[in-house]
Amino acid sequence: MKLAAWNVNSLKVRLPHLLAWLSSEDAPDVICLQEIKLEDHNFPVAALEEAGYRSVFAGQKAFNGVAIIFRHELGEPCDVQKGNPCFPDPQQRLLAATIDGIRVISAYFPNGEAVESEKYLYKLSWMKALHEHLTDELRRYPALALCGDFNIAPEDADIHDPLRWSGGILCSDSERQAFRGLISLGLADSFRLFPQPEKSFSWWDYRQWSFHKNLGLRIDHILLSEQLASSATASGIKRELRGYERPSDHAPVWTEIEPGGL
DNA sequence: ATGGCTGCTTTGAGCAGA
Numbered sequence: 001m002k003l004a005a006w007n008v009n010s011l012k013v014r015l016p017h018l019l020a021w022l023s024s025e026d027a028p029d030v031i032c033l034q035e036i037k038l039e040d041h042n043f044p045v046a047a048l049e050e051a052g053y054r055s056v057f058a059g060q061k062a063f064n065g066v067a068i069i070f071r072h073e074l075g076e077p078c079d080v081q082k083g084n085p086c087f088p089d090p091q092q093r094l095l096a097a098t099i100d101g102i103r104v105i106s107a108y109f110p111n112g113e114a115v116e117s118e119k120y121l122y123k124l125s126w127m128k129a130l131h132e133h134l135t136d137e138l139r140r141y142p143a144l145a146l147c148g149d150f151n152i153a154p155e156d157a158d159i160h161d162p163l164r165w166s167g168g169i170l171c172s173d174s175e176r177q178a179f180r181g182l183i184s185l186g187l188a189d190s191f192r193l194f195p196q197p198e199k200s201f202s203w204w205d206y207r208q209w210s211f212h213k214n215l216g217l218r219i220d221h222i223l224l225s226e227q228l229a230s231s232a233t234a235s236g237i238k239r240e241l242r243g244y245e246r247p248s249d250h251a252p253v254w255t256e257i258e259p260g261g262l
Numbered sequence: 263a264t265g266g267c268t269g270c271t272t273t274g275a276g277c278a279g280a
Contacts (some may be wrong), residue, residue, distance in 0.1 A: 009279085010269055035279085037270070062270050063278075111280055151280070170280065203280070206267035217280075249268075249280080 001100070001259060004028035004238070005147035005222055006252035007108070007203075011036040011067070014248055015044055017241060021252075022051045026238075028254055029071050030099060032106030032147040036065035043067070058082040058092040066095045066106040066148070074100040087129030094130070096137070102228070102257075103141030107148035115172045123151070127178040134185055144225040146187060149250065151219050152179045154189065158218035160199065170219060187223035190235045190255035202237055203250045211242055220253045231258040 008014040011033060021027060036043070040059045048055050048069055056077050057067035070077070077097040084094050093108040107130070112123035138144055153171045156162035165171050183189065191200070201216025210216065224232060235255040242251040 013269075035269095111278080113279085205280070208266055210267095219280080246268090 001030065001102070001257045002026070002028040002254055003102075003104070003145055003147065003222060003257060004031045004252045004254040005034070005106070005149070005220055006031060006241075007034040007149040007220060007248060007250035009035050009037070009248040009250065011044065011065075012038055012042070013246065015047060017244055017247070019047065019051055021238075021241065022048075022053060028252075029074065030102075030104055031069050031252070032104065033067040033069065034065075034106065034108035034149045035063075036067050037062060038065060056080050056095065056097050058095045060090075060092045064092045064108055066092060066108050068095060068097050068099070068104055068106050070099050070104075084129055084133045086133045087126065089126070093126070098141065101143060103137060103144040105137070105144070105146045105148075107146060107150070109149060109151045111151050112169050112175065114169055115167070120169070120172075124174055124178060127175075127181075131178070131181050131185070134182065134187075138185060138225060142225060142227045144187075145228055145255075146182070146221075146223040148221070149219060150179065150221050152176065153217045153219050154179050154221075157198070158201070160201065160215045160217070165217075170217060182223060186226050188226070188229040188232075190222040190224050190229065190232055191218070191237075191253065193224075193229060193232055193255075194235050196236070200237055201251075202253050204242060206249050211247075220250055222253055222255045224255065224257075228257055232256065233258050 110123040202220035204211040
């Protein structure tokens with residue numbers, strides 16, 4: 001089972017990129033999408049069905065919005081839940097579904113704007129509420145994957161220029177501490193379960209030729225519960241999608257789980 | 263130091279992203 005997470009920065013604009021990936025040899029079985037930026041009635045259900053995938057989604061106008069798409073043969077999704085019951089929020093940033101026995105959660109963490117700003121405090125509260133909610137979820141679903149755009153670079157190795165970014169948004173102490181809090185629930189950063197090239201990133205600014213110069217950050221993650229982590233066989237970043245014409249500013253991250261792992 | 267791209271919006275300059 002290949003599981004992926006991708007911030008598409010508008011599903012309307014990125015649908016051709018997504019369909020191209022889904023029809024390729026390394027197409028994932030399940031993809032969590034973030035920043036779909038469209039309302040539910042505009043979700044491209046038919047185009048994805050045609051490609052062999054089912055969808056569940058939680059959209060809103062213009063901003064945010066998350067979805068999970070998965071191969072038709074994985075069957076009906078169970079216990080679909082929009083949002084966090086511990087944290088009522090008009091922003092659509094969280095969606096969970098049980099697919100083929102795995103609790104899959106698509107998450108779009110707040111950006112936070114600037115350290116100590118109002119949006120930063122919202123980010124920290126949002127994460128605290130997610131932490132509480134995940135405590136329950138892990139009890140109910142021992143096979144769980146938290147996938148998405150975390151808007152946090154967990155370590156200095158995840159930043160092209162750690163000195164310049166030091167203490168700033170996406171890598172401040174409080175954000176990293178909250179990230180480690182999620183890890184302490186028994187979740188593993190699937191990317192780091194395997195050797196990876198240095199300077200591996202999942203986001204590059206659209207400006208200043210950042211992608212070309214590989215000036216990026218690793219802020220998109222797939223965290224696996226102990227049960228899933230023990231059956232993971234590989235992980236990586238599908239960097240080439242960032243190089244397509246009219247790309248998202250994020251590249252997909254992925255991890256492979258042994259089929260017999262459950 | 264600033265703004266740099268891109269996508270969104272009662273379509274057009276301003277916000278948001280990271």
